[in-house]
Amino acid sequence: MARDSTPASPLGPFGAPDPLETERLLLRPLTSADVPAVFAYASRPGFFLYLDHVPLAERQSYQPEHAASHVAALQELAARGWPQWGLIPRQAGPRGQPIGAIRFHPAHDGGSDPELGYGLHPAWWGEGLATEAAGAVLAWTQRTHPEVRRVVARCHPANAASRAVLLKAGFLPAQTDPRGRLAFCWTAPNLNPAATSPAST
Helix, strand or coil: CCCCCHHHCCCCCCCCCCCEECCCEEEECCCHHHHHHHHHHHCCCCCCCCCCCCCHHHHHCCCHHHHHHHHHHHHHHHHCCCCEEEEEEHHHCCCCCCCEEEEEECCCCCCCCCEEEEEECHHHCCCCHHHHHHHHHHHHHHHHCCCCCEEEEEECCCCHHHHHHHHHCCCEEEEECCCCCEEEEEEHHHCCCCCCEECCC
16 A cells, blocks of 8 residues: 555556456445545554555554545546556445455556555455456456556565465566565466456446
């Protein structure tokens, strides 16, 4: 849940995101109405365990204003071509509360490939939902933006669960970045067409 400075962010390669569905999730853009839900999951113990790029004070005492700032930053980035989606349990319906988010953002290393990031309510860890969401977003990328041939992602070296998510989603290990994070790369031909599709509108 990095805090990106939108004015300094380059224009992204994407258009407006489509709502997406997986077997267990609905994916749709976060709005200001979702701030309480974002605060609810991001303030849970353990959420920031491996997100050491987030300011220490915020990790130690996450407040509603932090959630509001985060959602606003995601909306501003989305307007510049870096889409984001809230993750909603399918049984909750489209008006359900998000339990996490997934999004594209400019690569932290300054590279030209879009970077994928995600966060999930700790109560839902270990259920395979992050992998499901990543597969849906990558399938959408291949279907709607075939010019995007590579996507990168990074995780803390101690975060074995996130590493497993990326490998299952079709990413391959690349290298360790200057901050000591494990870097991964997805290329379009590697995508396994999972059972994901745009939501009916």
